[in-house]
Each structure stands twice: as C-alpha cells, then as structure tokens.
Amino acid sequence: MMTIMHIFFSGIGGTGIGPLALIAKQAGYEVSGSDKQASQYTTYLQKHGIQLYIEQTKEAIAKMHQTKPIDWFVYTSALPLENPHHPELMYVHELGIHHSKRDDFLQYFLTEKKLKLIAFAGTHGKTSSTAMAVWTAKQLGVPISYSVGAKISFGDMGHYDPSSKYFLYECDEFDKNFLAYQPYISVLTKVDWDHHEQYPTRKNYIDAFRQFVSQSKNVIAHKSELKYLSIESKNNVHEIDESLLPLLKIKGAHNRSNAAGVATAMAMIQRTNDYESIIRALNAYPGSNRRFEKLTDNIYSDYAHTPEEIAATLQLAKEYGKSIVVVYEPLTNRRQHFMRDAYKDVFQQLDALYWLPSYLAREDPELDIIHPEQFIAQLPESAHAHTAKLNDELKSTIIQASNSGALVLLLAGGGGGSLDEWARKAFVKR
CATH class of the missing domain: 3.90.190.20 (Mur ligase, C-terminal domain)
Incomplete structure (x- = not known):
C-alpha cells in the first residue's frame, strides 16, 4: 500500500503559502499547518478541509506529528528571519524531519507533475497579473494549475488540474525566492527597488532580476522594464506590443499595463497572433481581493x-x-x-x-x-x-x-x- 506524503505548512495563513497548501491537498497529499493568528485565509483553508493550529508551539506540532508523522515541513521565508529559534523549526531539526522553504516544495511539485511554470515577477502587479492570467485561461478553456496571492471570485486561491500543462505563479523576489525557478515563460511587471533589507543597493535588486531573466526560457516585458534592467530584446526576450493598451478597457493605467503582459503570455501559450478573444476575456476581468x-x-x-x-x-x-x-x-x-x-x-x-x-x-x-x-x-x-x-x-x-x-x-x-x-x-x- 502506497504511503501518502504528509506535508505540514508553517505560516499557512500567508497569501504565498496558503494556496500551495490547498494545491497539495487537491493533488492528494496529506496536508496540515499552523499560523500564529487566525485570519480570513485560515478560515478559508479550514473550510477546504485542511487541519491547522492557530498556535506555533513545539507541543502543537508534536501532537500533529504523533497523530500522523510529518514527512515534509514547509515554511515561509519570514519564519527563520523573525525567529531563528522558532519552536516548530527547532522541533523538526531535532527529529530530522525534512524541511524547506516553499520554493523548494513548489519546484518538487512542478517536476513531479511535469508542469511548465508561467511566472509573474516584479515589484508591483504580480498578484493582479497572475489573477488576470487565471481568469483569461479559464475564459479561453485552457487547462491550468495556479497559485494566486489573493482571494478571487472565479476560483480558489490555489488549484491543481491533473490535465494541465502549465502552472501560473506569482514569483516573489523577497528573500530571493524567485531564483529557485527556471520558468518556461516569465512575465515581468513593474520593477522598482524594494525589500531594502534584502537588497541593500539598487544594483543588488536589479542583478537579482537579471539573474531571474537569465534562468527563464522566454521573457515578456514592457520596453521600460527591459531598459531599467539593461536587458536587450532578442529571440527569447519579447517586448510587449504597446498597441495592445488602447484595446484594454480595464480601469487604471497600471492594470492595463499588466493586462498587456498577460495577453502576450496567453498568446504565446496558445501559439496564436489573434488577440481578439484574449482581449475580450481580459476586458471582462472582475478583479481580485484587495486590488481596488x-x-x-x-x-x-x-x-x-x-x-x-x-x-x-x-x-x-x-x-x-x-x-x-x-x-x-x-x-x-x-x-x-x-x-x-x-x-x-x-x-x-x-x-x-x-x-x-x-x-x-x-x-x-x-x-x-x-x-x-x-x-x-x-x-x-x-x-x-x-x-x-x-x-x-x-x-x-x-x-x-x-x-x-x-x-x-x-x-x-x-x-x-x-x-x-x-x-x-x-x-x-x-
């Protein structure tokens, strides 16, 4: 009899790690987790049948481990930064339980399920762009798996479709998480120097994005972002066609800019130059949680x-x-x-x-x-x-x-x- 892997997600109420927990459950893994406080997101996960504790103590995780042995402890980047002696982290160290940040788990999942990563990276607009891409794919009937860092009205925050070839994901530059991946397509949104404690200089920040681009098979970006990062358009670096912008009726110049990147990515996935159905889907986009x-x-x-x-x-x-x-x-x-x-x-x-x-x-x-x-x-x-x-x-x-x-x-x-x-x-x- 095959043993089902038990994955424990620490900080499960976070918008980055919560959707991954949901995806893991949909994919057939045993899933549990913890967070230090209750929120709309922990309630959301509990309604989806995920067992979690609103406390992060050695006693709580030990109880979970005794009930069903934990095979993999997945944690947020913030956990060791906030407290290197975090009781959960100390416990898994003591017992030799396999542990890693979320990016290691996702990389394993992508390989295991043979999914091509469509990554949305940048300082601003990652979540909105990912949500727009999910909406558009659904409207066009393209099977996808995805993780979105916000609640959406047209699906779960995280979803695994066994028939999908692509995984749509918001790649976060915090703690250099995005450098764990080799995306099939990377869509760059607006890039501005941020996370100054992680990237002390603007050059550090730009260099990280340049490395991310070098790891991507295809890159999609506006001319302004390519110029900011000193990246030239070439065979695998695709400059977004600015003529798409007047066709987009979404409110907000930044939203229209993000939507143009999504349209370009969807056209690449579908191997088409016909943007009519893609633009029509984007213009009907209903928005996402906490984005206006x-x-x-x-x-x-x-x-x-x-x-x-x-x-x-x-x-x-x-x-x-x-x-x-x-x-x-x-x-x-x-x-x-x-x-x-x-x-x-x-x-x-x-x-x-x-x-x-x-x-x-x-x-x-x-x-x-x-x-x-x-x-x-x-x-x-x-x-x-x-x-x-x-x-x-x-x-x-x-x-x-x-x-x-x-x-x-x-x-x-x-x-x-x-x-x-x-x-x-x-x-x-x-």
Missing part, C-alpha cells in the same frame, strides 16, 4: 503599500471622477525608513488623508518607530492629512465620507489585525 476591491458603496480596499503603488492606485481612483478620501496604514516600520521622503509627491489633491500607525512585522529593534505625526509633517497642505486609529471615530468618518459621495480608499499591506481586516468587519455585510 469594492467592500461596499464608495469604500474600496487596496494592497498598495509603496509610494509607486499608491500613486498608481490613486490614478485609478481619479478615473471615477469623485472626490477622494484615503486611509493609509504603512506596511512595517523598517520599510518606512527607506520610503518616507517619497510620500510628499504621492498624497496630493486629496479631500482628506487619515494616517494610521504602521503595521508592524519582522521589525529591526534598532530602528526608531516613525509615528504618523512625523510622516504628516513632511506632506503638502493639499494632502489634508490627519492622524487616526482603528476605532469607532474612524469608522464614523469613513461612513460620513462615503455617504457624501466621496470615494474612500483604504490602503493597507498587512494581514491579520490590519486596516483591511478591520474594515471588512466594520463595513462588509455577512
């Missing part, structure tokens, strides 16, 4: 958390022709030390801006916390900025603004306990 997602009338949530992403999202919001009120929760204090000066050029001509304390995760204890008042002091008067907290006063302010007809944009990159989670409890009808 409508929570209720006039209230939207977006994952934008860098000055570049915020500027793109505000440009999209302005296409609605309404006055704009923004509530912003910066993602991690450590990142703010690198980007605080860039905000002054982003938050302009708003009806109001409400600035929350930063969402803290994987922080450097040596860095001073930058408070909302300090950020606001650097902004122009046209930002109409105020400090705020996640409380009833802010809830009333948001309701008043939305009732007056303003577009209220909630910007947050955090997970459990973030502005986004608070807003869903406050404004989304169950």
Whole structure:
C-alpha cells in the first residue's frame, strides 16, 4: 500500500503559502499547518478541509506529528528571519524531519507533475497579473494549475488540474525566492527597488532580476522594464506590443499595463497572433481581493503599500471622477525608513488623508518607530492629512465620507489585525 506524503505548512495563513497548501491537498497529499493568528485565509483553508493550529508551539506540532508523522515541513521565508529559534523549526531539526522553504516544495511539485511554470515577477502587479492570467485561461478553456496571492471570485486561491500543462505563479523576489525557478515563460511587471533589507543597493535588486531573466526560457516585458534592467530584446526576450493598451478597457493605467503582459503570455501559450478573444476575456476581468476591491458603496480596499503603488492606485481612483478620501496604514516600520521622503509627491489633491500607525512585522529593534505625526509633517497642505486609529471615530468618518459621495480608499499591506481586516468587519455585510 502506497504511503501518502504528509506535508505540514508553517505560516499557512500567508497569501504565498496558503494556496500551495490547498494545491497539495487537491493533488492528494496529506496536508496540515499552523499560523500564529487566525485570519480570513485560515478560515478559508479550514473550510477546504485542511487541519491547522492557530498556535506555533513545539507541543502543537508534536501532537500533529504523533497523530500522523510529518514527512515534509514547509515554511515561509519570514519564519527563520523573525525567529531563528522558532519552536516548530527547532522541533523538526531535532527529529530530522525534512524541511524547506516553499520554493523548494513548489519546484518538487512542478517536476513531479511535469508542469511548465508561467511566472509573474516584479515589484508591483504580480498578484493582479497572475489573477488576470487565471481568469483569461479559464475564459479561453485552457487547462491550468495556479497559485494566486489573493482571494478571487472565479476560483480558489490555489488549484491543481491533473490535465494541465502549465502552472501560473506569482514569483516573489523577497528573500530571493524567485531564483529557485527556471520558468518556461516569465512575465515581468513593474520593477522598482524594494525589500531594502534584502537588497541593500539598487544594483543588488536589479542583478537579482537579471539573474531571474537569465534562468527563464522566454521573457515578456514592457520596453521600460527591459531598459531599467539593461536587458536587450532578442529571440527569447519579447517586448510587449504597446498597441495592445488602447484595446484594454480595464480601469487604471497600471492594470492595463499588466493586462498587456498577460495577453502576450496567453498568446504565446496558445501559439496564436489573434488577440481578439484574449482581449475580450481580459476586458471582462472582475478583479481580485484587495486590488481596488469594492467592500461596499464608495469604500474600496487596496494592497498598495509603496509610494509607486499608491500613486498608481490613486490614478485609478481619479478615473471615477469623485472626490477622494484615503486611509493609509504603512506596511512595517523598517520599510518606512527607506520610503518616507517619497510620500510628499504621492498624497496630493486629496479631500482628506487619515494616517494610521504602521503595521508592524519582522521589525529591526534598532530602528526608531516613525509615528504618523512625523510622516504628516513632511506632506503638502493639499494632502489634508490627519492622524487616526482603528476605532469607532474612524469608522464614523469613513461612513460620513462615503455617504457624501466621496470615494474612500483604504490602503493597507498587512494581514491579520490590519486596516483591511478591520474594515471588512466594520463595513462588509455577512
């Protein structure tokens, strides 16, 4: 009798690792996991029959291992960075249980299932592009397996189709995860220097992307990104045809830019130069979770958390022709030390801006916390900025603004306990 491999996913509520757990379960593996806090994502996985603990202790994983021996312990890149002596990690070390980051597991899975990787990589737009590609493939009847780092209305976050040849995946540059792969097609989205603690210089960041490109059989990118990375168009490097952009009716210039990359990839997969059905499918794209997602009338949530992403999202919001009120929760204090000066050029001509304390995760204890008042002091008067907290006063302010007809944009990159989670409890009808 064949033994089914038991895979334990630590940090299973994360948008990168959770979909992989779901895929593993669909592929027939025994799957379990843990996270340090409950969230909409852990609830989502539990509803799909995955057993998980909302605690990360030696006792909890030992209990799971005693019930059903763990064959492979898969963890997020953040786990050893946050705590090299994490109790789960120490436990699997002690028992000699095979353990690795998620990229090692996915590489094994791709090889085992003989899937060609279609990778979406870049600083901004990875999740949106992957979701658009999944939607388009479904509309065109192309069998695919995929992992998307957001909830989508047209499928699960992760899916395995035994009949598929391709695996669509958001390749993250954090901790150089994306360098574990040799994609069949790599679609580059917008690239800007980020993750400064991992890439101390812009050159470090660019060099990592250049290496990723060199590992890819085919590369698709806009001319601007190829120029930024000093990569020339050649046989396997395909420059996106800018004439596709006017054909795309999706709101937001950045979304249209991403969609053009997706269209090019889908045409390559289908071996066609006929873009008509591809464009038609993309123009019907319904959007994804936390990407200008409508929570209720006039209230939207977006994952934008860098000055570049915020500027793109505000440009999209302005296409609605309404006055704009923004509530912003910066993602991690450590990142703010690198980007605080860039905000002054982003938050302009708003009806109001409400600035929350930063969402803290994987922080450097040596860095001073930058408070909302300090950020606001650097902004122009046209930002109409105020400090705020996640409380009833802010809830009333948001309701008043939305009732007056303003577009209220909630910007947050955090997970459990973030502005986004608070807003869903406050404004989304169950």
